[in-house]
Amino acid sequence: MPSRPDRLLLQPRLLMISVAVLLAAGFGLTLLIFYPGVMTYDAKFVYEDIAKGTMGDWQSPVMVWLWALIDPIAPGAGSMFLLFATTYWLGFGVLSLALASRGKGSALLLPLLAMTPPALSLAGIIWRDVLFATCWLLAATAAFAVSERPSPIRLTGQVLALVLVIFGVLLRPNALLAAPILIAYIVWLSRVSLRKAAILCVPAAIGLFGIVQLVYYGILDAKRQHPLQTIMIFDLGGISHFSKVNQFPVDWSESENAMLLNRCYQPTQWDIYWRLEPCDFVMGKVEREKGLFGTPAISRAWLAAILHHPIAYLQHRSAFMWNFLAADNLTMWTADVEHPTKKVFADRAAFNAMVSAHDVLKPTPFLRVGFWLLACIIVCCLSWRRSGFREAAFALGVCGSATIYVLSFSAVGVASDYRYGYWAVLAAIAGGVVVISGRGKGAELPR
Incomplete structure (x- = not known):
């Protein structure tokens, strides 16, 4: 022995x-x-x-x-x-x-x-x-x-x-x-x-x-393809919807204006105004007809809209963030991009088993960004008291950065896919395990 x-x-x-x-x-x-x-x-x-x-x-x-x-x-x-x-x-x-x-x-x-x-x-x-x-x-x-x-x-x-x-x-x-x-x-x-x-x-x-x-x-x-202006287009659409006043630096027909203010807005993605019918007329006129996308005109309109309608802006951003954190958003991608009507790896048992497991969890909090954001916040709180210095520092580093990263989408998010919160998933898993592995002594509190 x-x-x-x-x-x-x-x-x-x-x-x-x-x-x-x-x-x-x-x-x-x-x-x-x-x-x-x-x-x-x-x-x-x-x-x-x-x-x-x-x-x-x-x-x-x-x-x-x-x-x-x-x-x-x-x-x-x-x-x-x-x-x-x-x-x-x-x-x-x-x-x-x-x-x-x-x-x-x-x-x-x-x-x-x-x-x-x-x-x-x-x-x-x-x-x-x-x-x-x-x-x-x-x-x-x-x-x-x-x-x-x-x-x-x-x-x-x-x-x-x-x-x-x-x-x-x-x-x-x-x-x-x-x-x-x-x-x-x-x-x-x-x-x-x-x-x-x-x-x-x-x-x-x-x-x-x-x-x-x-x-x-x-x-x-x-x-330069002006990706920042996608945020502005999304915000202009949201502010227009909640204020019931057109915020875009273009004039619409009566039917287009009615759609813009009442039917087009969804707190899910900016693509609604870009490539999804029937509201793709927005970028059709802003970009292709008027040539305003990528110019200071969009930036000026965006800033003016926020200054004149701050409540509408907050309503729009709050609606987006709630959807991002709690809604049933896109998680696992399974479409074949070369043949969009077909599933990728349709004849592969292992892939289909993962899809089945994913589908079972899809309605649960485990595939919601908000769940992993909350997990990161909890790990940060626990790490202050329940881990050694080394473990607490790691947990606060990964979960603290993940928390800030996810929350930043409240201002810059233009789509609400699960993938945008993926860092919080990995951080919560890694940080959580490290916290429970700590020495059990109280960590030094942050100074």
Whole structure:
């Protein structure tokens, strides 16, 4: 029989082996379900830009550049899917193994939770929101894994984590306000300081904004396609609806005006005014007939509408946010973009099993962004009192940034798909498991 010290050494080793087996099974399951990845319309537009040799800022030009770079590995969706799956399981794997190395049985929970539909059902869907979330997960878990290592290893891990955070912002520039929270964790690692995080927030956001401008329009020379004005079009439509006064800088026919004010608005997506009948006449006139989209006229009309009708603006934004957090929105993508009337992978048993599990959970809170936002808030609160310094810092870093990220959609959201809150799903799972793995001593309260 091994002595007690031998048994204490053996426990982490057995945990790590068990965790490694679960991680390998999870990665294999992901390949079995999704390979070569589910192409979406957004992804198709990005991939077509590779063939055209052009880059625009409607979708992230960094994703175009990256996809072109890795495409030879598995042309089409395959290369990007492999990147998604790898970053997904590396993120959960690094954290699981870090916990297992310290003998934390909760390490076994992470791979199991990563295989549940709220998280795994999007891991093979080619959306930049998925890559953004997996990169930030890997950034945070890499920092956690090196937080008690010698200085050279720790600094290397921190640099890698910061690069991944910046890459995430380049994929999703609306993460500018959420990124400083995660950066603060990566920089300080084991000590929570709201004061320092607040001091870092403004310069970090300004610096990240500068990086986005430099990379998009300097290094990659992306064409300006004015994605910010989609927010303004959506807001103008919402304010027009709630104020019952046209806010667009164009005149409509009597029937168009009646539709704009009474029938067109839905707090779901701006596409209603862009490409969905019968209200696509809005962008038809604003963009194609009058040529106003992308001009200061839209910005001026937007600002004037908010100043003159602030209550209508708040009604519109509140309606959108409630829909985003609580409604039955698009979650798992299953359509074949080349044959829209057909389902992708219709003859694949593993994929269909995931779709069935997803469909069972679809009416439940587990596939609502609001549930995961609330979970992140709860994890943040619990981490202050129930974890050690290291665990509390990690939980506050991931769940704090996820909370800010989701809440930012109250001002900039133009669609309410589940994917836009995917970072909160991964953050709540990772942060929650780390919190319950804490030493049980009260963490130092934020200063």
